[in-house]
Structures are given as C-alpha cells and as structure tokens.
Amino acid sequence: MKPFKFEQATTAVQASQTHADAAPNARFISGGTDILGEIKESVLEVNILVSLAGLSGASEIISSDLGLEIGALVTLARIASDQSIVETYPALAQAAESVATPQIRNVGTLGGNLCQRPRCWYYRSPLFDCLKKGGETCFASDEGNKYHAILGAENCHIVHPSDVAVALLALDATVVVSNASGDRQMPIGDFFVSPDVNMLAENVLEPGEFVSKVKIPKPSSGTRSVYLKAKERQAYDFALSSVAVSLEVRDETITQAHVVLGGVAPVPYSVPQVDSELTGQKIREVDVQAIGQLAVKDAQPLSDNSYKVRLTASMVARAVSRLISE
Amino acid sequence: MAQLPISYSASITLNVNGTDHQIEVDHRWTLLRVLRDVLGLTGAKRGCDRGECGACTVLVDGDPVCSCSMLALQVGGRQVRTVEGLGDANSLNVLQEAFLAEDGGQCGFCTPGFIMSATALLESNTDPTEDEIKAALVGNICRCNAYGRIIESVKAAAKSEAS
Numbered sequence: 001m002k003p004f005k006f007e008q009a010t011t012a013v014q015a016s017q018t019h020a021d022a023a024p025n026a027r028f029i030s031g032g033t034d035i036l037g038e039i040k041e042s043v044l045e046v047n048i049l050v051s052l053a054g055l056s057g058a059s060e061i062i063s064s065d066l067g068l069e070i071g072a073l074v075t076l077a078r079i080a081s082d083q084s085i086v087e088t089y090p091a092l093a094q095a096a097e098s099v100a101t102p103q104i105r106n107v108g109t110l111g112g113n114l115c116q117r118p119r120c121w122y123y124r125s126p127l128f129d130c131l132k133k134g135g136e137t138c139f140a141s142d143e144g145n146k147y148h149a150i151l152g153a154e155n156c157h158i159v160h161p162s163d164v165a166v167a168l169l170a171l172d173a174t175v176v177v178s179n180a181s182g183d184r185q186m187p188i189g190d191f192f193v194s195p196d197v198n199m200l201a202e203n204v205l206e207p208g209e210f211v212s213k214v215k216i217p218k219p220s221s222g223t224r225s226v227y228l229k230a231k232e233r234q235a236y237d238f239a240l241s242s243v244a245v246s247l248e249v250r251d252e253t254i255t256q257a258h259v260v261l262g263g264v265a266p267v268p269y270s271v272p273q274v275d276s277e278l279t280g281q282k283i284r285e286v287d288v289q290a291i292g293q294l295a296v297k298d299a300q301p302l303s304d305n306s307y308k309v310r311l312t313a314s315m316v317a318r319a320v321s322r323l324i325s326e
Numbered sequence: 327m328a329q330l331p332i333s334y335s336a337s338i339t340l341n342v343n344g345t346d347h348q349i350e351v352d353h354r355w356t357l358l359r360v361l362r363d364v365l366g367l368t369g370a371k372r373g374c375d376r377g378e379c380g381a382c383t384v385l386v387d388g389d390p391v392c393s394c395s396m397l398a399l400q401v402g403g404r405q406v407r408t409v410e411g412l413g414d415a416n417s418l419n420v421l422q423e424a425f426l427a428e429d430g431g432q433c434g435f436c437t438p439g440f441i442m443s444a445t446a447l448l449e450s451n452t453d454p455t456e457d458e459i460k461a462a463l464v465g466n467i468c469r470c471n472a473y474g475r476i477i478e479s480v481k482a483a484a485k486s487e488a489s
Binding site for chain 2: 001003004005006008029031032033036037040041049051053077100101102103104106107234235236
C-alpha cells in the first residue's frame with residue numbers, strides 16, 4: 001500500500017476544498033469499508049483521504065410529516081433498526097439489513113453505500129486493465145460474466161452494488177450533495193450514471209462534492225414497500241438480483257407503483273413499463289408472473305448469466321405478490 | 327535517484343480494554359495492525375483482510391467491527407475492546423468458559439472473532455433465540471465448520487449468565 005495522508009475535515013467547506021485541491025488523487029472516506037478494500041487491492045491509488053466523519057449534522061435521522069431526512073454518515077445498522085424507517089419505509093430498512101454483515105453495517109454509512117465502487121471482479125483485480133479503469137476492454141463481454149449486467153449495459157457490464165440505492169429509488173428519494181459553495185439536490189435516479197455517460201464514475205459528483213444527506217417523501221397512508229434480494233450466500237454477499245417495489249393501494253386498486261431492479265444493471269434500474277402496467281389494476285387481478293416477465297422484457301444476458309433473467313422475473317413476481325397480499 | 331515514498335504519521339490516543347495508549351501511527355495502518363503489531367494483542371486475527379471472514383472482529387464503542395477494514399486514525403478517541411479484555415488464562419469470562427466447555431473452537435483461529443460478536447449480542451440481549459444468535463454471528467466464518475458447537479456455546483453462556 002502506497003503512502004497516503006488521512007485528513008480529518010471538521011467543516012463541509014474544508015472537506016470540499018481539500019478534496020477539490022487534491023483531485024483527482026483525493027477521495028472522501030466515511031466508514032471506509034469499501035475504499036480501503038480498493039486501496040489494499042491496488043485498484044486505487046490515492047494521495048489523500050478526506051474524512052467526513054467529523055462533520056456535524058450528517059449523523060442524524062429526522063422524521064417529520066413531510067418525510068425523512070437521513071444524514072450521509074448514518075450507519076446501515078442504524079437505518080436497518082430505526083423504528084420510523086422500519087415502520088414507514090420498510091423497503092429501505094430491509095435493504096440496509098441485507099447488506100454484508102453486522103460488522104460492515106456497524107461501520108458502513110448511507111453516503112458510502114451510495115458511492116461504493118463496482119464489485120465486478122475484473123474491475124477489482126489489478127491484473128485487468130478494464131474499461132472502468134481507463135483501459136480499452138471489458139473482459140466480461142465474452143466470458144466470466146456470471147455476476148454481470150443483463151439490462152442497460154453497452155460497453156461495460158458492471159452492476160451497481162448498492163442495495164440501499166434500489167430501495168431509495170423505489171421510494172422516490174432525493175440526494176443532497178454538498179461542496180464548498182453550498183448544496184444541490186436531485187432525484188436519486190439522476191444521481192447515478194451508467195458507464196455510457198461516464199465510464200470512470202457511477203454518479204454525478206464533481207471534485208469537491210460529496211453526498212451529505214438523502215430525503216424521502218412521506219408515503220401516503222395506502223403505500224406499502226418491500227425489498228427482496230437473491231444472493232449465493234446468506235451473509236456478506238452482493239445481490240445476484242434484487243427488487244424494491246413501492247405500491248400505493250386505494251380501494252383495492254393500485255394507484256401508484258414503482259418497481260426498481262438491483263444487481264442486474266450498471267445503475268439501480270427503474271422499469272416504468274411495469275409501473276404503468278400495475279397502475280390502475282385491482283390487486284386481486286394482478287398477474288404477478290406476467291409482471292415479472294414484463295420487468296425483464298429488454299434483458300440481454302451474457303454468456304454466463306441468463307439465469308438472472310428468470311431469477312429477476314421471479315423476484316419481481318414475488319415482491320409484487322407479497323405487497324398485494326399485505 | 328528514486329525518492330523514497332513519503333509516509334505520513336500522527337499521534338493518536340487509542341483506548342483499548344479500558345487503557346489509554348498514546349501511539350504514533352502511519353496514516354495507512356489499520357486498527358488490526360496497531361492492535362497486533364504495536365500493542366501485541368494478537369487475539370484478533372488477520373484472515374481475509376477484506377471484511378469478509380470476521381476473524382479480526384473487535385468492538386468499537388460496543389459494536390462489532392472488522393478491525394482489518396478500519397484505519398487506526400478512524401478509531402482515535404473511541405473505546406476498543408478485544409478478546410484480551412474479557413478474561414485471561416487464569417480467569418476466563420463466561421463466554422470463554424462456555425466455548426471451552428461446549429468445544430466451540432476447533433483450530434481456534436476464528437474463535438476470538440466469534441467471541442467478540444457474541445459478547446456484543448449478549449450485552450444487548452441476555453436471552454437470545456437461536457435465530458438471533460445466528461444473525462449476530464453471520465459475519466464470522468469458521469472454516470473448521472464448528473458452527474453447531476459455537477451456537478451451543480453462546481446458548482450455554484447466556485444460560486450461565488442467567489443463573
């Protein structure tokens with residue numbers, strides 16, 4: 001591991017300026033569980049790590065009639081166990097609970113989870129100079145692509161590793177990012193970018209910018225949500241396929257739907273055709289198998305991951321089925 | 327002539343098992359490295375070195391963490407507890423006794439990590455169900471596959487504490 005400097009920022013302005021001044025060889029660190037892995041495995045070289053852990057106000061969960069604000073430094077363990085989240089935003093609590101292990105959830109933060117780098121084994125190995133690392137080849141295109149994308153990928157076939165992001169997109173969350181001159185915010189769907197837009201990053205953050213909080217509107221009284229995740233091991237593992245569904249149900253009819261897929265595309269993947277198909281249906285009349293099939297209609301599996309097409313269809317069917325029988 | 331890389335160092339106060347240590351650390355050092363190589367506390371093990379196996383588990387402010395996946399600088403000023411803080415060879419604590427009595431360790435490499443995860447569990451839940459024990463230990467791997475005995479050890483410790 002090459003030497004780097006660890007700088008504890010005490011204000012957002014200081015954090016932002018320190019990062020921007022040292023870009024591109026600076027990174028922010030909060031819990032560090034993801035970035036330290038990248039550094040140890042020689043996938044990433046940094047000159048400076050700017051710690052956000054000392055920033056005030058970024059460790060709070062504020063619940064109100066308008067909704068929820070979660071500071072970027074809130075740990076995944078707190079999100080998974082916070083009573084207001086468990087009761088009102090269950091998909092988010094379930095997604096946080098599904099991450100890694102208790103040890104990782106006690107340290108890993110909301111902001112860090114959203115900004116974690118891909119788990120593609122070519123990206124994570126220093127032996128492969130892949131597209132994501134500025135090289136000229138996606139090694140997953142032809143073989144060794146069991147865990148890669150089946151949707152929304154052109155040249156680089158990563159899947160986005162975050163569970164929490166999938167739930168947040170289904171819950172229509174907004175991401176607040178900060179820099180030295182203030183904040184800007186955007187729907188979480190606009191925060192993430194696919195490799196076709198920017199090969200070297202998975203989000204829109206500019207030098208000096210970091211995620212400071214996430215806001216979620218309060219769901220209406222008829223809204224229910226769920227997050228389901230398929231993985232090879234029941235602990236530690238990333239999603240082979242996951243799905244978050246939020247449904248608003250009034251008088252036995254679905255009045256709003258948002259279905260989001262994880263583990264199958266370079267970004268948390270909305271399927272608006274499924275949302276439109278569900279909206280207006282009587283809950284007793286929903287054909288969940290057909291909904292599952294519709295969710296993967298555009299899938300383009302690689303040589304080793306066609307299992308993900310059936311798996312994802314089944315996960316969607318299961319999630320919708322669970323919500324309409326609640 | 328090639329220049330030697332500059333390494334950065336800092337002085338931190340690390341509270342380990344109730345004792346403050348003033349330590350000069352390289353910014354790159356993990357908590358695990360400081361515990362083992364600076365303080366000589368070799369209970370926490372370097373297994374996978376990537377947060378997957380749990381052999382390096384210690385408690386920071388009461389919560390189990392992978393000490394391989396945190397920098398020492400992230401832990402300055404916080405309370406660290408390791409297996410060495412629970413008991414020693416002459417006076418094992420209840421969990422350590424239970425692991426001995428129930429044969430909860432085989433090769434023993436993973437045992438300190440399991441015991442630290444179980445310590446955090448029993449401090450927040452004195453009468454855990456088997457499912458709660460499994461959920462608390464899910465971040466610890468035992469390649470000898472002693473899981474059944476490990477779960478029995480935690481149950482025995484809870485029972486022993488209750489009596």
